[in-house]
Amino acid sequence: MTSNVINYKDYTEFNDSYQLVLPLNLESLIPEDDSVRLHSHVMEGLDYTKLYQAYASTGRKPAVEPQIMCKVVTYAYSQNIYSSRKIEKACLRDINFRWLLAGTQAPDHCAISRFRQFYLTDEVMDDIFYQQVRYLAEVEEIQYKNLFIDGTKIEANANRYTFVWKKVIKKNEEKMYPKIQALIAEINQSEIKDFFVSRDTLPEDMNQVSKWLDEEKTKRKITFVHGIGKRKSSIQKWTEQLTEFKERKEKYDYGNTQMVGRNSYSKTDPDATFMHMKDDHMRNSQLKPAYNVQIGVESEYVVGVGIFQDRNDIATLIPMLETMSKKLGRKYTNVIADSGYESEENYLYLEENQQTPYIKPQTYEKWKKKSFKKDISKRENMSYNQETDSYTCHNGKMLRPKGIVHRKSATGYISEVTVYECESCEGCQWKEKCTKAKGNRKMQVSKTFIEKREISYRNISIEEGARLRMNRSIQVEGAFGVLKSDYEFQRFLTRGKNRVKTEFMLLCFGYNINKLHAKIQNDRLKSYLHSLKRPA
Template sequence: ERVIPANDSVRLLDQTVEDMDLRPLWSTYKRLGRKPATNPVTLLKVMLYANMEGIYSSRDIESACKRDINFIWLLNGAKAPNYHEIARFRSQRLPACAELLFYTLVNLLGEKGEICYEHLFVDGTKIEANANKYSFVWKKSTTRYETRLLEKVEHVCQEVGQRYGILSMRAEEVLLALESMVTVPFVYGRGKRKTQLQRDIERLRNLLERKAKYAEYQKTFRGRNNFSKTDTDATFMHMKEDHMRNAQLKPGYNVQLGVEGEYITGVSVSSERSDQLTHIPFMDNMNEHLGKRYKDVTLDAGYESEENYTYYEGTDTICYIKLQNYERSKTKKFKNNMALRENMAYDSVLDEYTCQQGRKLRVQHEGIRKSRSGFESRVTYYECEGCGGCPKKKQCTRSKGNRKLQVSKKFIAQRAESLARITSEQGILLRMNRSIQSEGAFGVMKQNYAFRQFLLRGHRKVSTELFLLSMAYNMNKLHAKIQQHRTGRQLFEKLTA
């Protein structure tokens, strides 16, 4: 008690965990039977403090419980848990309650006045999975191999059926019929001669095993174009940490964080590489757990899509989404590019575009464009009245025919409204805070906490790791703000000369 300072972060952690509703944690244990060797609440404190200190290995945590004075103080006289107990607690107990515990802490921070549910800043990053870099399975290759295999199975069934007089064409039925004809035991090894029946049965078994393997692969893809054999929930993605500088794909997860007042208030782990498709599930899950909706949400250009704009229409939440072409639109090259729709004159009455050469692009027809998530967008198709003889055609289009445009009028209107919002005084302030708070959270995790790769495998366990780390981050942030007398502060103000 005397050695540990009164304002140490371990004391704040201990008091905060005691104030939390820990019923989700206790629900993972049975009421009857043998008591756990270490109190689950104590183990939770140990795991959180280990993450606060950047210690993730169960063996390192066990060592810290025996040597570090802060861990010993948390144990409160109890015997230090061994690494088996720590690993089981993290991989078997916490997955069932980690998300509820995280949002319990977020609600507690809300009660303390640290979170006001006003300004949410969302960002994503890729974190490498604990999987072999060369254990990839590609959907296109699997589909091609599966098609060839099915043709081969059909051919073998025909051949075997003619040889033995089997009428059925289903491979499984043909194999059963062949196995019923076996009268002598199969032989293996050097110097042994297999019968034709044994060779046919083994051949068909091998083909059916491969067919089952490819069918299992197709189930595992779940809309992705690849996965890792080591961790089937991981998807091969481009990572920012590209030390070889060859754009190597590595198995990883797309991690989404929502930050307010420098605290992480929402967490999501996805196998989907695109930020656009992860945002709506992330917001729905966070709103469901918090029971509240934010006044505004600020996002970077990676989230801009008609689907995400439409998601916020009709709600009380204002979205500040940076345009994908926002930075490029300021350049001279963009403004001089005659091929871009933005540089063509539009007549809203006649609903036609006029290129810089004075030629008209008129409406041909309308259609529906469907995204990977199933969202349907109404698109208008325009075509130039005639590009023949145009001296600037090579600068405008590469097609042999006329210049064509595909335009979603709703998306253009939504983009114009978003541009007005993000360039307003409030929008500039929120975008500045997004780069400080949400990107800063990832910077602290990767650089200060040295968390660049997951330890566990599988979506459920990986999510548990991230919930623990996010809770630890919030505890460290609360402690830092108390020491710096910044509690209750939500936004960084813009500095002016």
């Protein structure tokens, strides 16, 4: 009779009768059309020079060859496996992972975590990802022709209630300055000194006073005391107050450096910005720490990735296109984006780089409404005379240019805006519907922006433009739908902008392999655009 007490950690010692169930060669267990074979083939053709340069030339040899480890990690992301512990489990139990390991020992979660953190840096992953994009071009799956761009917000791996706001820092800094002045005035009055502090040299001025207090402490042989019933000297009180102000000043300075180009950051992940999330299950538009993730898609493949801290998309287009042209060595012919990317700066950049814009105007949907067409206050509903450079309002009065103002955007771009003023609104029966101004109606117009917007509007109005706009909705928004819903990627696991970028590129790398596999199996290779559906 078998004992009920189990004392063995090695279960093969139970002396049960075993027979060979699995074949010694795992090759026969993997179907011929399995995506892991395609994944391995694509990975074999890449150059891993930058990856191997991340390793030290001397020291212990890694347990798993870096190229094989890269195969395993990228394949894991293609199978919706992101945790290092779950990847470790898959390497031990999954036949496809065992096949990729090619007989080497399965790595543990610590080795996988170290690989992603220290060796598969954003620079290395950037190089591997864009090699894959160039491979897709070599097999004629992409043409560098139509680039569909869109963005989404993905929650950062940070506490939701660790926010720091720019306005709060400025407010507290303003409150602290009079308190420092009062402290310095007290020291000057008591010790007959002439210390002075200014906003521009505040840290240096406080250090000077702090240095004098330390010298006085030593000279007067003062011992600082703590606890109940102990009386502090004036030197100790001033030293403690000044130290507190210096620490607060350092904290505010750090916050200001983090606030460049944004209004908030998270203490847990300082690179993350607080943003409104569309997919909030409570539907209360709660602010959460997140990143603005931008992707460029062609032929249903992700061909460009950008991670930004901006809450809107306007300032992300130019950096995204510049990075892609630098990494790929090519520029796309057509750039298709929604109204969130419309700006004068973006239009001019595309024109200078000989790229055709297919950007929907921000007022595109409003233009279709009857209420907009009947609104006499809108510039679009006024007649324009190009020779006299004047608009004619609903009452037949002329709006002529009165001056020029310049506007500076968040990116530093300066646009020229012409100010038009009506010759006379006195006694006009339509004034209440036209303007709320007490005097004459004034209107600011950027001629360059209107000109470039009109070009883009004509582009999207023709049949080819309509087809490209339809494909933008299908391809780039569809890619985000798959990544966030099917792949269940709703929140980053890593912290910091660079590591977040590596993590998302791993996801997109796996997505592209799966997309190529699906196209091969469904006989859809070299299908770049979906056709418009004709009305029956």
